[in-house]
Amino acid sequence: MKAAIITSPEAGPRYGDFKEPEAAEGEAVISVTAAPISPIVRTRAAMKPASDDGKGFVVGVDGVGKDASGRYVYFLFPKAPFDALAERTLVPAAMTVPVPDGLSDIRAAAIATAGLASWDALTRRVPIKSGQTVLVTGANGAAGRLALNVARHLGAGRTIAVVRSADKLDGLAADTGIALDARDADDALKAVFDVGVDVVLDFVWGSVAERVLTVAMAGRGSPAGEPRCSYLVLGTLGGTTVPLSGYGLQSSGLDILGAGIGSVPVRDYLASAGELMAAAQEAGWTPPCEVVPLADIASVWKRSGEVRYIIHPDVTG
Known part of the structure; x- marks a missing residue:
């Protein structure tokens, strides 16, 4: 499969081939359709050490995709070395929450990446x-x-x-x-x-x-x-x-x-995502974002962080 791969944190991700994820008991392979490049994605990518085998790891923290049943889900913290910026990823089944019917994958990803921190802070932390x-x-x-x-x-x-x-x-x-x-x-x-x-x-x-x-x-x-x-x-x-x-x-x-994961349990953060997406659909929130193909990851990675980019593996440049 194609993925955004990091072999050296200093160089940033490159577009290339990566091994396919295989699910064990309690895990799910998700076909990714929308994954954001958020500040935490860049930070975590820079902090990870280079891999010993030279094959690297996939970058990304969360996103939206289809599970084995074809249902759209929001997922968080895939299992290493598989992360969100790829055609497919591997996550614990418990780390997914359904996307509300009628909410597009792009909009769901944009809402989660932009609003989850504040929603969690104002519903859980304080x-x-x-x-x-x-x-x-x-x-x-x-x-x-x-x-x-x-x-x-x-x-x-x-x-x-x-x-x-x-x-x-x-x-x-x-x-x-x-x-x-x-x-x-x-x-x-x-x-x-x-x-x-x-x-x-x-x-x-x-x-x-x-x-x-x-x-x-x-x-x-x-x-x-x-x-x-x-x-x-x-x-x-x-x-x-x-x-x-x-x-x-x-x-x-x-x-x-x-406020963030660590100050609140991951399970609460994931529950917040479901609540936020439902509220956003009801309120009509549509955060600004730019959708770009996975193949453009290297050039997008170097651009200003003021724009929230959503990577869509199915989009062609």
Whole structure:
């Protein structure tokens, strides 16, 4: 079969032939029809060591495809060395969830890759309460845009979008937009935190998080106690570390938490996928994405991560 194969993490994936997966008891061979290239796919590919046999491994984390019965399913974490960016993959049967009838494979994959982090964060990690205020950093990205919709769908009373530049605010479904390149950006951030932010969904971390957290912690320390704010780290596109003020944390109501697999069980993450796809179909969410053939994997891999690419093995260039 054809697949996106990595023999050297530094070189990225190449299009080539790979051995066919064979299912043992409790496993399923999935004919892949749509698999996303998300930030976690790139990160995991870069972290894996080169294979000893020189044959490499297939790259990818999740996707949509047909099982042996012809049913479309969303799958997560295929069994090594088979991963999602291939014509076929091998997964534990328990790591699949049916795609709702009427939801296309491409749209299902786009919804899962863009919305699963925020859905899981707001239903499992810190369940949102009706009327709460949710702030999203990196709100112009595929995950950030859908996070605004997810938050509102789950009951948020107010949403705030934080982006790097004013042009990134166009078309965002948020009550308030803050561009960090604006002169009054820090004042605008302080104003929303003074009014009250209940949950932050941070897809960026790095310098953006440092700036947001600095403002959120400034001038706190009320003897009556500060209101709670759950700051959830969902991505690290802007950097993997952030300097924090210990005193600032002591005097604020901030709880900084990670959100993702590990902070919640895999079974909950998979259940979230089913819930998210059903909600997306009902709400009509269609995250932007670009469908490309598997044969183009090498060139797509080098392109900007701002575009969410969906690999479709059946598409020809």
